[in-house]
Amino acid sequence: MATSPDSIASLLSQAVDGTGFNSQGGSLRTSGRLSPARLTLQRVYDQSRQGAPAKDASKPLEAPPGPPGKGKPRLLLMGQRRSGKSSISSVVFHKLPPNETLFLESTARIQKDSMASFMDYQVWDFPGQIDFFENPNFDMDAIFGEIGALIWVIDAQDDYLEAVARLNATVLNLQRFYPNINIEVFIHKVDGLSDDYKLDIQRDITIRIQDELSDHGFENAPVTFHLTSIYNHSIFEAFSKVIQKLIPQLGTLEAMLTNLCRTCRFEKAYLFDVLSKIYIATDSATADMASYEICSDYIDVIIDITEVYGSWPRSEGQRKRLEAEPWNAKVEDQVACNWAESCMVLHDSQRPIMLREVDRYLALVAIMKEDSYDRMPLVNMNVEAVVQGVTEFFEITKSRK
Template sequence: MSNVLVNFLPPVHLKPNAGYSAQYDDYHYQATDNVSENGEDNTAGHKPRILLMGLQRSGKSSIQRVVFNKMPPNDTLYLESTTKIQKEDVTRSFIDFQVWDFPGQINFFETAYDSQEIFGEVGALIFVIDAQDDYREAVNRLHYTVTSAYRVNPNITFEVLIHKVDGLSDDYKIDTQRDIQQRTADALADAQMEHIHLSYYLTSIYDHSIYEAFSKIIQKLIRELPTLENLLNVLCSNSGIDKAYLFDTLTKIYIATDSSPVDMQSYEICSDMIDVIIDIECIYGAQNSASNGTTPSISGTDEDRSALASSPTVSAGSGGANGFGGADSLQEQLMSEQSQSTEREAEASSLIKLTNGDVLYLREVNRLLVLICILRQESFEKHGLIDYNFQCFKEAITDVFEFSNQRNKSQLADDNNIVDNNSE
């Protein structure tokens, strides 16, 4: 298995067996402030870092709160400007890393700051540009930041979010991205650093584009991505599935998908399915969880799933090819099969039939990961085969991440030994 794993980037730590609570409305910001005034990290351990940089009021803090803290986008209007590095451990997610939000008015490459300490262990540097503002100064800062960080750590992946594009016309978005790319490429060529690769994304916190961008960014940091994609390809080809996404439940970031092209519309509807299931579960599972004071997770108890099964059909109105349809024989068959499943196979699942005849099928891999598939109704008639293939897929996923955890522990032990030897 190790022969097919990519090992050229600092990996994002993965937690296949960590606990999870579906308290989605609790978005209170709890960033830890373990960074000293000179930029040094005072925590004992070192997790992969994702840096958010850019000019003031470009939207860095809003992105962090919306994606990782589930803050409603409209509430970000009241956020204060960041005045020092804000570091947050993303621990309730399947992907385990740190997000550092940098104030835009400070130059952290000056001699007063330890650039090696800040940028030495970074996985991705995300630079945010406000597309609704005059971005010439932002492009100059982008060039300076990228070239300076590259000299410190050439392994950083550089990502550029052309942000706040909501409300802009499609032509203006494309022209803005093309102009920023050209200005940046010219500046790098003048500095003889045209070999540095930057990826560009058009984003907004008011739609799914920000989640799509972070999905692609996170995937670059996951060493197991080729293996996950291969497993999803095998699952799709053997089960008649048109498209499959492996989602991190908390952030709605998909950490892997099959090799077929990603259609934004299919991604949006799969992402929305997570919110639909969580909302229904929180409503109909509240009575079961009230006695112990906990909130039901997406992998709740049999009682939680019974309440979910007895809930009314979700509807998104009439008309439209992608509206949610009513309950039918497929859902009844699924509920019947769930009631007869063994305890080993009693993970959470859900089925939604779309008015265009396609089926959305959700299966829980573990308490932090869900698989959401899009398939035709005639393909789902063989749902027994799909369920069997899913169990094989789930076992393979577990083996992959167990191997990854063992390797991470071994690497950490080797690093500690090197540090000890150097100190002697």
């Protein structure tokens, strides 16, 4: 008869007076001297825990396990209740329309999403009512042990003094024990505020945080501030800056795009994550929100067209008809090219926009100049070289992990 881990744990807790255990996170913690019988029970307990099914992740206030996210950069969304954390995650990573975020419920438990993209990473949405540093039920190493970014969301339309105070306490704790984590402050819900008022709020929050850190001797803490809203592209711009800090050798990608713009006389070039519309690299020219919005919207158009006219599952009978006379070739061999490429011209400024697929996750989008069509063979050759270089770049960086 098999013995459950819970029954073994019960025996262990009663085996020796003064010796306790804690099965938090799937590990047995003991103190004091152990008898041979207890050591045997502990070994059986550990073996049973390894074969036992994982606990229900939907339970509130559960300490997140560490091993599933091993090696993956982690983005932690934290902040006060109703500050907009779940709305941000839903809009950026789950394609939820911004106007539908009004119906989202407040987060009551840790929401963990694994993003399979050009770089596998995780997004954890934390409840705003929990202080993780004062709650002994949470394993701080499991939460903050992986190098990544902490995104603290502050509601700019609400009283933010308490949020700033909690952020200061969090940053001070992280600087003492996990100094490598980047801290990104999203001053959120600024879409309804005037430009002057936005800057005043950003300045006030920045001063309050920097003064507190300076008083405790952390003058160069990695804290960055962003003005964001889900109703425009500012939230994608902010996440782009966050993700770029997690990419090893980002300068190599930027150098390739800068050389491409100089050789082909492009105005601007972006390397986009197609799924989230986050750009992971751009050239050295000054970025402006207008060019990013144009390229981002263009990706939406291409994706919509691809869903209608692109690849779709074909029945076996349909494949046989397509591969029969007069073609006598597989469907894959009948396709002109196995990557997506498109180009369109903006009528207001006569600037072509070019899109070139790198792989299933990445796309190169460039804003060209008016006379670019005269040199399209040269443009295509250079774009192909950059795409090949980007592909090799990610193959090398993944193999080193």
